[in-house]
Amino acid sequence: MKWMIFSFVVVILARSTYGEVVVYPAPPDERLSDDYNVSVAGQSVPVYTARTLDPPFAGKQWDYGGPYSFANFDTDEAVEVRITSPRNLANTVIRPTYPDVTMRVVNEHEVIISLPGPRKISVEPEGKRGPLLLFANPPEKDRPKPDDPNVVYFGPGVHKPEKIVLGSQQTLYLAGGAVVKGGVLAQGDHIRIMGRGILDGSDWEWRKGPTPTVISIRGSDVEVSGITVRGASHWTIVPVHSQRVTIRNVKICGGRVQNDDGINPCNSQDVLITDCFIRSDDDCVAMKGLEFVEGNNNVERVRVENCILWCDRARIFLLGHESRAPFMRDITLTNLDIIHFSMTPFLFEPGEDMRLENVVVDNVRIHGEGQAELIRLRPVVNQYMRKKTPGFVSNVTFRNVTVYGAPGPYRVQLHGADAEHNVKDVTFENVVILGERLDKESNRLEIGNHVEAVKFQ
Known part of the structure; x- marks a missing residue:
């Protein structure tokens, strides 16, 4: 088959790192979440939004929770993640539960979560209503070169x-x-x-x-x-x-x-x-x-x-x-x-x-x-x-x-x-x-x- 290669200006990501933590800045025209602010190792982590049921499915008996948020960063070491929100976080639950993942409630609008390394968790102040999906990925390996013809x-x-x-x-x-x-x-x-x-x-x-x-x-x-x-x-x-x-x-x-x-x-x-x-x-x-x-x-x-x-x-x-x-x-x-x-x-x-x-x-x-x-x-x-x-x-x-x-x-x-x-x-x-x-x-x-x-x- 004929290969299809896109031509565009390549922007080299300036990665901000603290130890082995890597955060990727969001595009300036991407609207981010109003529900959560996340930081790890002193760096702000972009928090994106996702939607649940669009019309004509919205409002039915299976409509659970509305829009929600998600965030990604990379790490190969233990980190503390600070989450603040205008929402009340006092009753936040982490799913799934891990024996080596802990959470400390600082006040009604701030929690600190300790991760031992890469983990995927759902941070849920109100169950299914607007959680934060937090994805701590392992570091990237084998990134391809932008100018590789394949x-x-x-x-x-x-x-x-x-x-x-x-x-x-x-x-x-x-x-x-x-x-x-x-x-x-x-x-x-x-x-x-x-x-x-x-x-x-x-x-x-x-x-x-x-x-x-x-x-x-x-x-x-x-x-x-x-x-x-x-x-x-x-x-x-x-x-x-x-x-x-x-x-x-x-x-x-x-x-x-x-x-x-x-x-x-x-x-x-x-x-x-x-x-x-x-x-x-x-x-x-x-x-x-x-x-x-x-x-x-x-x-x-x-x-x-x-x-x-x-x-x-x-x-x-x-x-x-x-x-x-x-x-x-x-x-x-x-x-x-x-x-x-x-x-x-x-x-x-x-x-x-x-x-x-x-x-x-x-x-x-x-x-x-x-x-x-x-x-x-x-x-x-x-x-x-x-x-x-x-x-x-x-x-x-x-x-x-x-x-x-x-x-x-x-x-x-x-x-x-x-x-x-x-x-x-x-x-x-x-x-x-x-x-x-x-x-x-x-x-x-x-x-x-x-x-x-x-x-x-």
Whole structure:
């Protein structure tokens, strides 16, 4: 394919550092948050804004909290972060909770948070209403050179390229302090999308962005790392028919429209999602088997690890809807913090004779607010399916899963569709809901017909 390189004046970022702390100044024409002022190691950190539901979705029963704020800086050492606000900070809560992250309330309008190094946290004076998402990133490595002919480089400032097309061996770099309004088509092999800047979809109406998804990937050996994605107008990051894709230290500040799924591996294999923060209105991570091409159409060997997840309206993990692939298998979801959710966070509902198998959910901490459901394993037929048959669920393990917070049902549901399309070989090991270990006698457990070999440990 023809490479597309943008020509513009490159602004070299003058980084202000104190020890190993790096702060990136905001573009002068970017409107920053009125809710928070943040400083670290004596430096002012720009605080950006993001929106939750735009019209026509605003004001509905799933409208949670309105606009919110986020801030990025880099560090490889322990730091103190000073936050001031015209809002009352006296009852501020940090999510998720870490034993090595502490907060001191100085007064009603000032708090100091101690971080041991890189961390992603949500600072919440009033729960979901207008939090500050604070992203302390590890230091950047391997920054590309602006004049490299294989690099599409955006320096500090606001840029409006709309559609960015990348081919094999190319790198897209968004420098700290860059706000790039557009979408990305990455088609080829050995592609990188990286930096500390913001890829911004906020200017487009629902489903009317310049690219089918904010970052559309179709290739192999692709990495997306370090950037923040704000205000998606549709699905956010989508590898389709791709192999060996890594999504690392990406911060998704969504929630502006419906259908803004965070990361959706579709018909792809060997996908790693690691050290990410996702806030979305729709599903945080949805795995799907959509269109068919020659070769492997399965969703296989997907690993989601060390992430913080927040979904305003839909599911944290959706596996199986729009599942025309023969298999979705070898899925690992591990060391995760779910800090806010609404619908069933683990919804595994395969259809169209797809076999959903070999799934491990391990070491997950869930902040509950009284929700009805926690887990649902159920082959189904729904409106998204062409072949009107259910799928199969087998060999699923939930291990070391803890729900804490407000009282609520938090139901665990297992239902087969028929004798053939069943649910079997499911293990619950040390699943603890509000201090009670889930077992076969639990009143939270609902096991329907066509379910076999359920174990509790």
